[in-house]
Amino acid sequence: MIDGAETVPERSAGAERSTRQPAGGPVAQSDTAAPPLLEVRNLKVAFGAVPVVSGVSFTVHQGEVVGIVGESGSGKSVSALALMRLLPRHAHISAERMNFCGEDLLSADRRRYEQLRGADIAMIFQEPMTALNPVLTVGEQIAETLRRHERLGRRQARARAIDALARVGIPAPARRVDDYPHQMSGGMRQRAMIAMALACQPRVLIADEPTTALDVTIQAQILELLQDLQEEFQMGTVMITHDLGVVSSFADRVMIMYAGQVVEDASAAQAFASPKHPYTEGLLASIPLSQSDVDRLYAIPGAVPPPFDLPPGCRFEPRCAASRPPCREARPVLYPCGDDHRVACIRPTGYVFPDRGECNE
Ligand SMILES: Nc1ncnc2c1ncn2[C@@H]1O[C@H](COP(=O)(O)OP(=O)(O)OP(=O)(O)O)[C@@H](O)[C@H]1O
Numbered sequence: 001m002i003d004g005a006e007t008v009p010e011r012s013a014g015a016e017r018s019t020r021q022p023a024g025g026p027v028a029q030s031d032t033a034a035p036p037l038l039e040v041r042n043l044k045v046a047f048g049a050v051p052v053v054s055g056v057s058f059t060v061h062q063g064e065v066v067g068i069v070g071e072s073g074s075g076k077s078v079s080a081l082a083l084m085r086l087l088p089r090h091a092h093i094s095a096e097r098m099n100f101c102g103e104d105l106l107s108a109d110r111r112r113y114e115q116l117r118g119a120d121i122a123m124i125f126q127e128p129m130t131a132l133n134p135v136l137t138v139g140e141q142i143a144e145t146l147r148r149h150e151r152l153g154r155r156q157a158r159a160r161a162i163d164a165l166a167r168v169g170i171p172a173p174a175r176r177v178d179d180y181p182h183q184m185s186g187g188m189r190q191r192a193m194i195a196m197a198l199a200c201q202p203r204v205l206i207a208d209e210p211t212t213a214l215d216v217t218i219q220a221q222i223l224e225l226l227q228d229l230q231e232e233f234q235m236g237t238v239m240i241t242h243d244l245g246v247v248s249s250f251a252d253r254v255m256i257m258y259a260g261q262v263v264e265d266a267s268a269a270q271a272f273a274s275p276k277h278p279y280t281e282g283l284l285a286s287i288p289l290s291q292s293d294v295d296r297l298y299a300i301p302g303a304v305p306p307p308f309d310l311p312p313g314c315r316f317e318p319r320c321a322a323s324r325p326p327c328r329e330a331r332p333v334l335y336p337c338g339d340d341h342r343v344a345c346i347r348p349t350g351y352v353f354p355d356r357g358e359c360n361e
């Protein structure tokens, strides 16, 4: 597991402090409802004076998969790393709320985070070669996680590491447990990374582009594996990807990020059937429907602006085919546009705002 210098987040003004709960299982907020596994409200991250993530909010319940989707540089990893408290020291993090099973993570100290990471909240990283330690065998790394969090002895931890490798489909796990990361193929390493993340049966899994570094066939296998494990363990999963297609059959909710902001947030069914933001539409149009489509795929023109050079109005405006002069002036905020559907666009596709008239001319 990657570790690094920690940045202590700040509670935004006006935010309510939630009760700190003891470690362990979920704690009921009321007689009827348990708190969500993760609850993030108004998360902001800046590096020095440059804000790179602004106003990100999401909730993950047990058994739910939330997809965070956006092009490179949109702030997906920074949001996840802020939650894991794995950003470098020059990162400034603030939020109104950041809870795990009702426990206030904003006031959790370093020791508490060390308990949580790997045991309760695990992360799969995009490039296993940078996340796995090259001088330890894969088995030693999985066993180390188990020894630390579950206080297992050497033998027991090794046996559990072999089981974990078997569970993610690594053939001859009793032999491969002694492999160093470089002795494994890319797909195998990613499987080993998943085995390590799931070894302690975390309640929350954050998968940051878990298949991007792999070729298409292996990508499909790893996604299928993740989906099976998700169903088996009923974790709350945050699936980060730049490819909306990856979450199409996997996610329950989708949050679309652009240039550090959430531009659309909806159930997956709504996001795919009736996207409201032109950016989401562009992402959808760039998913190949079949292999023969790959050559004539749509690509959104231009690129995500760097955080130090954002346009004054809507951040997507310079690339938006539906842009109008007002889009260059005011920055749209997330606005409800239907049941459980929010969009940050003054002209969301196909939606008529009750108080703003026809928006899809
Ligand atoms: N340690 C850092 N110091 C300064 N800026 C950073 C740092 N890490 C990320 N950034 C900047 O924050 C912005 C968001 O980066 P982030 O890594 O979250 O993007 P992403 O959506 O995960 O993209 P990708 O799909 O390429 O992984 C980018 O502009 C990036 O350059």
Ligand SMILES: [Mg+2]
Pocket: 076, 077, 078, 208, 209
């Ligand atoms: Mg990233």
